[in-house]
Amino acid sequence: MSCIFKIKEGFNSFTNTEKKLANYILKNKEEVVNLSAQELSDKADISPAAVVRFSKTLGYKGFTALKVDLAKDRDERENDTSVIISADDSIKDIIRKVKVSNTSSIDETIGLLNVDTINSIIEAMVNAKRIYLFGIGASGIVAMDLQQKLLRINKNSLYQMDPHTQISSSVHITNEDVAIGISYSGETKEVNTPLKIARENGAKTIAITRYNKNSLSKIADYTVYLPNDEKELRVGAITSRIDALTIVDILYLGVAKNDFERTKSDIKKTRDIINSIK
The missing domain is CATH 1.10.10.10 (Winged helix-like DNA-binding domain superfamily/Winged helix DNA-binding domain)
Structure with a gap:
């Protein structure tokens, strides 16, 4: 790092x-x-x-x-990483900005990873009876993406779109489970509250949040950090969403490779059933 x-x-x-x-x-x-x-x-x-x-x-x-x-630090970050558009931007300008911003941000996300932490999180997910996912807005999209991936390899996971239902589901979490809270700011009450309940219930808790001292990172047993790329005034959660999706891809692949033959079989089954209705 x-x-x-x-x-x-x-x-x-x-x-x-x-x-x-x-x-x-x-x-x-x-x-x-x-x-x-x-x-x-x-x-x-x-x-x-x-x-x-x-x-x-x-x-x-x-x-x-x-x-x-x-x-050994080289700090080679490219300067032009803003995706804040201006009124006179051409489509070519927008394409360039998105490319540069996303590429740079993913590089920074990888640079913030602690391999030991990632290994511990993957081990906890592999051994979990159920994986609970918490996130709203753009972070909710990331949580849904991870749930969809985990379901394809027969890993029991739960994500509820409604924030109140997320909080309600957290009271049923046990010490056999894992809870993952996703929030760029780290101050989203609808995410922090169920993750805190999960920890009180003995579950392993994981935060995916920006690199800063925030409330979510203080609750979690393990924290995976996102770069502080998003501006105060932004047109959408662009780089933070890409960064978080990169993290969940790493976690998913780490879980999937644990029993690779079974993973291949599960993916084939889910692919075949989807193809059968086309």
């Missing part, structure tokens, strides 16, 4: 001290990889302990691990 990208994505949620250190690292990357925690603290005018805490905030065991990741 890119160190520079993690710093940029999490910047708004940092404390003032963390922002001070983050700014110094972003401006002096080449220098920082050769500094000790004490030397960096002197230059950034903070305490050595704050350097170590910041490293752990980013998910590293310590400052040395951060430096290793920083040294």
Whole structure:
């Protein structure tokens, strides 16, 4: 996972001290990889302990691990990633913007993945008696997509379109189940509430949300992060939807490969029954 990208994505949620250190690292990357925690603290005018805490905030065991990741970081993000259209855009302009934005955003999504976390989530999904999915609006479309995929390989899953029905279904979740909440903001009450109930009932809980300190990520046992690409004023949940669909594809394929021969058989059965009514 890119160190520079993690710093940029999490910047708004940092404390003032963390922002001070983050700014110094972003401006002096080449220098920082050769500094000790004490030397960096002197230059950034903070305490050595704050350097170590910041490293752990980013998910590293310590400052040395951060430096290793920083040294191999290339941060090659393309600048023109906006899909906010203007009145004089041609169709060619729109096509270019969508292509650049989606490609860049998927790359960033993959860059934020923690392989150990993904493995743990897939293992929990494989072993789950039932997988409950929570999401509304564009996130609901992502949840429906995952449910449709899981049903094709005979994995018991549940998604209700009505938010109140989603919340009602959560009271029946047990410690044999998995609950997945999808919300870009991480502050959607209709998603956070059932996921919290699921955790209280002993289920493994998973959040798919933007890279930030938000309420949903605090509830979940495991969090998969989406890039902070969406603007405050947007024409639709475009990149966040693509990013979330990328994540659920990875999770689905991870579950599907667990018993590959059975998966192939299940997919053939569902394909054959659909073909029979055409």
